[in-house]
Amino acid sequence: MPGTLTWQWIAAEARRRVAVRQWPPGSRIPDEAQLAAEFGCARATVNRALRELAAAGLLVRRRRAGSFVAELPVRKATFEIQVIRQEIAARGLRPGYRLLEAASLPVPAPVRDLLGLAPGTPFRHLRALHLADDRPFCLEDRWLNPATPGLEGVDFAAVSANEWLVRNRPFSSGTIAFFALAADPGLAALLDCRPGEALFAVERATFAGADPITAVRLTYGPGHRVTAPI
Amino acid sequence: MPGTLTWQWIAAEARRRVAVRQWPPGSRIPDEAQLAAEFGCARATVNRALRELAAAGLLVRRRRAGSFVAELPVRKATFEIQVIRQEIAARGLRPGYRLLEAASLPVPAPVRDLLGLAPGTPFRHLRALHLADDRPFCLEDRWLNPATPGLEGVDFAAVSANEWLVRNRPFSSGTIAFFALAADPGLAALLDCRPGEALFAVERATFAGADPITAVRLTYGPGHRVTAPI
């Protein structure tokens, strides 16, 4: 055991003790100082290991109270949100892009609520199709704040709004939602599927601080799956 | 600036510098020692801050090369996977549960591939309906390794397999996938919706080390959304 130190080893050992019920769910585990003594390392090293396990949902830590094994551990799955072009390339396909529509319109009510806007606010509305090996991959339907800095003069026929935003307005906060959707005739024609077919869709709303930047719905072609390791 | 230290302040300041293009995408940022000098703190503190930003996808760090602002930052959305009963309770609804079917059957091919099993392996097959305020919420269709320790004698009419596993075989690894699905007549009857309606579904495969534990598909009622902050 000594010699193989590092916080990762300690984290793995703690995981093992939880898995074999040496530290049963709900129980309090020895405090950092005790573990540091047992493993023959500094308390900071134990702290690093346990902090990691708490972030993973395995432990619950409370000041003065101690560290406890989670009763009903909340597992966390982390999905990576890439630029769509990269998402397509990662599947070994050739990405393509076609702008369908660009206009300035008053935002519809659902988007208004999502972004917290006043009724009648004009936003830029964009619809574009992302292609993989020349076949429809996903429809991007976006409402974009016209006050976004740097927006004037951008040609969204050449660069997708998706990619322009990631490059130019990155690091914003927001929410993401996944859901299922039946293809209406228009969607079916665009995504090359049967009307009524079940499609997978993602909606994102993003903000820079309190300022709304964009709301987007990405509707994927039939059979699309989003996966992540647990 | 001095006095307000903590790694969180440094992380926020670094985020700001990236956002205002003081540190443009792709550029190399000053190294930890320089930043520590600038902020008047220890290198370990800067390290903690930058490590956090790298985990968030904002920075890319390479030994000897330095820290760089990500070109196309890969945003990460973290979904919490709760026990279904808690998921229902969190929506302010009364959770219910009904076991529909329990049998020992040879695993079908798709599940076999997912879990890496030999053909003809017998697994325990469970189907159960989770209810919210007595209305169908989600159908659980599960294949469970009969060799799972502690499994014998568990009454899955009283406890959902979902919850039993989280309590008794937690902390396993695996994969999760989200996708859309059209309701077949059987599903439609169970989930109280129209046949052909688009439904949201989740598939998980979980392992303890290399040993397969379970494969499960959760098919949610119409209109279900899964959301996460970014």
Add this chain to the structure above:
DNA sequence: GCCGTTATTATGTCTGCACATATTGCCCCT
């Protein structure tokens, strides 16, 4: 001029110490 070896450098991690902070539980006062 090309290629393999070596030195340099920035990050990754550990140690040992210190103080801050949030609770909890005990004690004391009423």
Add this chain to the structure above:
DNA sequence: AGGGGCAATATGTGCAGACATAATAACGGC
């Protein structure tokens, strides 16, 4: 017995210094 205040305690974070490691850049031999 009950309630409020205080001290004990475990985590959270900070500092300075050190060595490990990986990847690059510089160098030297052929």
